[in-house]
Amino acid sequence: MANSVVGDTAASEEGGLRSGSLGLFDSVVMAVAGVAPAYSIAASTAVLVGAVALGGAAALLYCGIAMFGIVFAFNYLGRSEANAGASYSWVRRALHPVLGYLSGWALIVSALVFMVLATVPAGANVLGLFSAAAARNVADVTIVGSVFFLLMVGAVAAGVTITVTAQVIMSSIEIAILVLFGVLALVHGHHVNTFSWHWFAPSIFHGSSGFFAGALVAAFYYWGWDVTANLNEETKGAKRTPGVGGLIGMVFVFVLFEVFTIATNLLLSSGQIANNSADVLAVLGQAVWHGTGGKIIILAVVLSTIATLETTLIQVTRTLFSMGRDHTLPGVLGTVHSRRRTPLVATGVVTVLSLGLFVGSQFIGSIGTIMSDALNAIGLQIAIYYCLAGLAVVMLYRRQLFKSLKNFVFMGLWPLVGALFMATMFVKTIPGLNATTLWVGLGAMALGVIPMTYYWVKGNPYFTLPSPEDRHAVVEELEELEQNL
Helix, strand or coil, X not given: CHHHCCCXXXXXXXXXXXXXXXXXXXXXXXXXHHXXXXXXXXXXXXXXXXXXXXXXXXXXXXXXXXXXHHHHHHXXXXXXXXXXXXXXXXXXXXXXXXXXXXXXHHHHHHHHHHHHHHHHHHHHHXXXXXXHHHHCCHHHHHHHHHHHHHHHHHXXXXXXXXXXXXXXXXXXXXXXXXXXXXXXXHHCCXXXXXXXXXXXXXXXXXXXXXXXXXXXXXXXXXXXXXXXXHXXXXXXXXXXXXXXXXXXXXHHHHHHHHHHHHHHHHHCCHHHHHCCCCCHHHHHHHHHCCCXXXXXXXXXXXXXXXXXXXXXXXXXXHHHHHHHHCCCCCHHHHCCCCCCCCXXXXXXXXXXXXXXXXXXXXXXXXXXXXXXXXXXXXXHHHHHHHHHHHHHHHHHCXXXXXXXXXXXXXXXXXXXXXHHHHHHHHHHHHHHCCHHHHHHHHHHHHHCHHHHHHXXXXXXXXXXXXXXXXXXXXXXXXXXXXXXX
16 A cells, blocks of 8 residues: 555554653653744744834734644544554655655755754754854854754754653753743833734735745744654654644744734834844843843743754754665665664764754855845745645645535635645745755755655655555544544
8 A cells, every 4th residue: 555655653563763752741742842932033033123123013913824824734534544654654655656755855955954044043042041242153153053953963863852851851842931921022111112913914015025025934933843744653653743733832932923923013123123133032131121130031032942942953863864774865864863763864964964054154254144144045945745645635735625614614615725825925025035945955955966866766666656556554543543533
């Protein structure tokens, strides 16, 4: 059958990942940690304000509505098959092997680019505790950021249970700090701007190009909740728990993002934001609680950056593991540590590539330029695989869509809206992006055609379309599943 080509939960029982290690609470924590609210606010606010000025709350609202459609898509796709490759496997099964492969490749390259983006604020915020000048020094940020990255590699290599335990501690502290400062910001009396409901209106954008420029940045804000899907082979209730965890986690971060975007509009000027592109949250902290108290929020950013580095490493290593296991990339990537049951070789490859990209990127421009270009490039890449996932769930469950209103909305309409939103955003934003962003965003995707063609020509079973009998078996399996949803 089709899913025997791309490994299933049975693959985790012997020579694979450690199954049944995580529960629902762990999945929720990982979803929140994957989005990394404090990091996303600190790293992305300047780019969002540059794109839509005071329209950040609206961009996050409308993109968030579309993103929930993709969350539902992952929820139902995950119920059809547990596979560490997630969309790499699901899109193949529902649409086409080429689209499945490109979906997995999009996650890989976006994660590698993200390593550059995440280590910048890691270094900048730690240094900012001691010296504002050091936080803007490229060499100092590079050294400190690299040290942090290597520490995260060690934590991920140690095993998923250790990683999740650390995430629970770090994310709890992060969320507590963010809630505290969010409340303080909203009740603060000294405002730069007066609150307006117009901040949520579609008319706040300068045409459709302005709207989608903001949406591209907003998509990056939300990206990362789907780490729960890449951990499905290591989760109890592998076909249900990861999807529910991702949904609950998204609700948490949606509220936090709206609160802090409103707070930023209220308390910071555009000049303050532009001059502190790598540590906007630190400036907001000082505006809310001047002095030593305001630095507490930097701790949230540091913890959040550590958390999101870990979850992104998990996503990319699990995807590489799944592709190595299927031999659509070198088979050695499917190797796991005999005791830790983690993707040993995949972790080593990601470490070398990420450090090389990070160190090299620090010599091609300012920190602000690196942040903006990398963020927009990732936005293009995640739009690709989120769009494909939204389309895949509609195709996979098409026979169940009209059996109930719930099925029609959550398996069909909402994911389809999310997919169309991602596709439109992708097309609309390309003309406004600079050459560096396009080369990184689309050039990295084009590189995936090389290994895909090689393994396809070799006759890898992954690229074999399912037979009519296999498709009929899948339909029967989904109909049985639908009765139990």
